[in-house]
Amino acid sequence: MKTLSRHAGRGVLASLLLVASTQSFAQDATLARNLAATCANCHGTNGNARGDMKPLAGISADKLMAMLADYRSGAQPATIMHQIAKGYTEPQLQLIAGYFAAQKPAK
Amino acid sequence: MNSPSLSGRSGAAVRTPDLHASDLPAPARRRWLAAGAALGGASLAGCATTAQGPSIGRVVVIGGGFGGATAARYLRMWGGNVDVTLVERNANFISCPISNLVVGGYRQIGDVTRGYDSLKSVGVKVVQGDVIAIDPVGRKVRLAGGTELAYDRLVLSPGIDFMLEQVGGLAGALDSGRVVHSWKAGPQTVALRNQLTAMRDGGVVAITIPRVPYRCPPGPYERACMIASYLKTAKPRSKLLVLDANPEVQSKKALFEKAFASHYKGILEYRPNAEVKEVSGTVAKTDFDDVKADVLNVVPPQRAADIAVRAGVVNVAQRWVGVDWLTMESTAVKGIHVLGDATFSAPAMPKSGHMANQHAKVAAAAIIQQLKGEAVNATPVVMNTCYSFVTQRDVIHVASVHQYDAAEKTFKTVAGSGGVSAAANQIEGRYALSWADNIWADMLAG
Numbered sequence: 001m002k003t004l005s006r007h008a009g010r011g012v013l014a015s016l017l018l019v020a021s022t023q024s025f026a027q028d029a030t031l032a033r034n035l036a037a038t039c040a041n042c043h044g045t046n047g048n049a050r051g052d053m054k055p056l057a058g059i060s061a062d063k064l065m066a067m068l069a070d071y072r073s074g075a076q077p078a079t080i081m082h083q084i085a086k087g088y089t090e091p092q093l094q095l096i097a098g099y100f101a102a103q104k105p106a107k
Numbered sequence: 108m109n110s111p112s113l114s115g116r117s118g119a120a121v122r123t124p125d126l127h128a129s130d131l132p133a134p135a136r137r138r139w140l141a142a143g144a145a146l147g148g149a150s151l152a153g154c155a156t157t158a159q160g161p162s163i164g165r166v167v168v169i170g171g172g173f174g175g176a177t178a179a180r181y182l183r184m185w186g187g188n189v190d191v192t193l194v195e196r197n198a199n200f201i202s203c204p205i206s207n208l209v210v211g212g213y214r215q216i217g218d219v220t221r222g223y224d225s226l227k228s229v230g231v232k233v234v235q236g237d238v239i240a241i242d243p244v245g246r247k248v249r250l251a252g253g254t255e256l257a258y259d260r261l262v263l264s265p266g267i268d269f270m271l272e273q274v275g276g277l278a279g280a281l282d283s284g285r286v287v288h289s290w291k292a293g294p295q296t297v298a299l300r301n302q303l304t305a306m307r308d309g310g311v312v313a314i315t316i317p318r319v320p321y322r323c324p325p326g327p328y329e330r331a332c333m334i335a336s337y338l339k340t341a342k343p344r345s346k347l348l349v350l351d352a353n354p355e356v357q358s359k360k361a362l363f364e365k366a367f368a369s370h371y372k373g374i375l376e377y378r379p380n381a382e383v384k385e386v387s388g389t390v391a392k393t394d395f396d397d398v399k400a401d402v403l404n405v406v407p408p409q410r411a412a413d414i415a416v417r418a419g420v421v422n423v424a425q426r427w428v429g430v431d432w433l434t435m436e437s438t439a440v441k442g443i444h445v446l447g448d449a450t451f452s453a454p455a456m457p458k459s460g461h462m463a464n465q466h467a468k469v470a471a472a473a474i475i476q477q478l479k480g481e482a483v484n485a486t487p488v489v490m491n492t493c494y495s496f497v498t499q500r501d502v503i504h505v506a507s508v509h510q511y512d513a514a515e516k517t518f519k520t521v522a523g524s525g526g527v528s529a530a531a532n533q534i535e536g537r538y539a540l541s542w543a544d545n546i547w548a549d550m551l552a553g
Contacts (some may be wrong), residue, residue: 016481030472031484033185037468039488041461042538045184050548079528079535080506081493087508087524089491097277 035088039096048106057103064097092104162190164259164478167248169238169414171195171223174264174446174463176550179231180266181471189475191231192256194248195223200551203323204460204494205543206292209300211333212341213499216297219543225553241418247300260474263437264446265412266291267322270426273408275385275392286403288398289330302402305335308342310401315383316351317408320427322448322458325358327351327406329335329495332363334404335371338497344380347375348398350391352382356408358457359495359527360502366497366531411449413431420445427451431512432518433483435470444470453518453553456509457491464550465489487511489518494539502535503528 036047039056043049047056056064070076071085086095163186168179171193179193200221210215223233236250247257269288271278274324280286290298303312313335316327331349338345356363356377367375385392389403410416411425420428420437428445429438432453437443447463466489473483490508497503505523509518528535548552 014272030185030476031486034468034472034484035488037181038465038488041464042492042546042551045549045552049541050544052537053541053545079532079538080504081525083506083524084490084492084508085524087510087521088488092488 032099035092036096036099039100045105047100050101055105056100058105059100061094061097061101064100065093068093068097138348143358147553160188163475165257166192166260166262166474167256167258168193168262168264169248170264170266170447171197171200171226171233172266172447173460173462173546173550174225174467175475176200176223177464177467178262178444178446178471180229180377180550180552181468182474183230185471186475186478189478190232191230192234192249192532193223193226194234194236194238196235196237196251198235199245200547201296202233202460202543202547203290203292204546205287205540206212206296207261207326207330207333208496208499209275209292209296210289210303210330211337211496212300212304213333214294219292221547221551221553224553225444225551229552231387238414241414241443241510243419243442246442259442259478261443262446262470262474263415263418263443263449264467265415265449267409267448267458268412269407270410271407272436274383274405275489277386277405277407280386280388280403280405280502286405288407289404290326290409292408299402299404303337304341306345306401309348310342310405311342311399312338312402312479313348313389313398313400314349314404314406315381315391316349316353316357316406318352318382319357320452320458321406323460323493324457325363325493325495328358328363329497330404330431330450331375331377332366332495332497334420335367338374339371341372343374345374347371348400349375349377349392350381350383350398351377351379354379358493359505362381362503362527363459363495363497366501366503370498409448411445415449418443422536423451423471431483432469432516434477435466436473444474446470454508455520456489457493457507459491459493459506461546462489462491463491464546465491467550485511485513492542494535494542496536496539497531498535500536501531502533502537502539503531 042053043056049055054097068085071081166182168175179191182189182191190338202219205219209216227233238248247255249255267449278281286294287299289295335347383391389400391398409423411428415421415428420439422439423429428449429451430445435444437445448458448468469487476483488510494502494504502553505527508521512519
């Protein structure tokens with residue numbers, strides 16, 4: 001799953017959105033926001049997590065995609081994220097990573 | 108999961124209409140699906156203008172649990188200038204998740220209680236009250252006391268009420284307080300805890316589990332673990348009988364069975380296919396035997412809550428609400444979006460607080476788009492995470508991801524994703540408590 005992290009990055013994400021206009025996920029500008037909101041139950045609203053959960057706000061998309069790739073491959077042992085990360089498509093994870101990268105971490 | 112009726116047994120909490128529909132003049136009969144008071148009353152919702160400009164629409168949300176509170180907050184956060192009024196029966200939110208720790212004595216009820224003030228600070232109008240009637244044609248709801256709220260879109264996150272008629276004697280037993288359900292967090296949770304602490308060592312506790320589907324599939328088994336944990340420590344000569352109407356443990360089966368065997372052997376006895384048909388005092392009667400308990404916790408069979416019935420949206424098996432999963436809009440009544448446990452679940456979709464929160468976000472996004480006249484998101488995703496305590500600190504989880512399937516018009520779990528814990532562990536014990544802090548903040552803006 002290392003290809004996941006190689007394809008990460010905002011430039012790739014932007015071009016992905018441009019070329020993917022025929023795909024449903026690009027038809028809705030709010031899709032990244034909606035997808036990222038599925039993570040908020042554990043990781044906090046807009047990625048500002050509390051307690052022992054990992055904050056995601058402001059982490060670069062490259063880093064987030066690398067982490068997700070490692071969860072999916074098993075390279076990074078996890079209690080639960082290896083199971084959850086496999087439920088999203090790679091374009092969906094790109095959108096989620098791009099959204100969290102753009103969020104401001106809470107002080 | 109908690110929804111408007113958090114306290115007391117539902118049947119008692121829902122007010123009986125003073126008037127029958129047939130008592131009203133014909134036009135009113137057509138307009139109001141249920142009548143609870145004389146027609147009239149002041150309207151609270153006008154053409155509100157917010158700091159962001161003119162309102163793009165008025166949304167009334169009924170029920171301030173995991174679904175409703177999340178919807179109210181996200182409508183404000185994503186819509187900005189949506190006029191949102193949340194109507195909730197209770198003064199505070201009390202969480203069902205984590206409340207089994209209160210039963211076990213490891214948390215206080217205040218630890219699972221949160222207020223609604225933060226929601227007010229993000230522009231949600233919070234009204235404490237009971238909705239007694241919904242007019243889907245005139246698009247307004249009426250509260251006990253006569254107040255009317257007009258809406259462009261209604262969000263109904265009603266939770267569950269109990270099918271007490273399915274267990275003989277149960278309604279009276281709950282009313283008397285001798286038997287508790289403790290399946291809506293609040294006074295019932297505290298009552299069960301108090302009965303356990305008052306019981307003599309050597310006593311018998313019984314918990315009964317209804318056939319699926321019911322709210323929170325792993326919840327009864329987690330409760331069994333918490334009760335057994337308390338007995339093991341404080342009243343080791345006591346017994347816990349788990350009478351399950353189902354043929355086997357319904358969630359995280361192997362993990363719960365391992366917990367039963369490794370931690371609670373000699374205390375906890377699990378009996379499958381043991382459906383309670385009748386309750387007499389604290390005797391639970393199945394087809395096979397009568398179980399005399401000192402403390403009897405009956406988790407009753409469940410359906411969509413009474414307000415959903417009265418709204419006319421219960422259209423599946425006279426029990427659940429069918430929804431369009433792209434918008435969460437009722438398939439029976441236009442303009443009413445229904446969230447959470449009350450819905451007729453998609454395949455393998457649990458009735459959980461976490462899922463209700465996810466439903467709410469699908470609905471919030473869709474409602475804003477509908478109010479703006481835009482197409483709704485055609486590819487929504489929801490996911491579920493559920494942690495269960497098997498000891499005071501050891502926790503197990505189940506997780507799933509559900510993608511919308513356009514061909515079948517429902518959510519389906521993604522093959523190869525999701526799953527359960529490898530084994531009970533204390534790391535997830537910490538995550539479970541953090542999960543609660545994060546989801547409570549996510550719904551209540553607190």
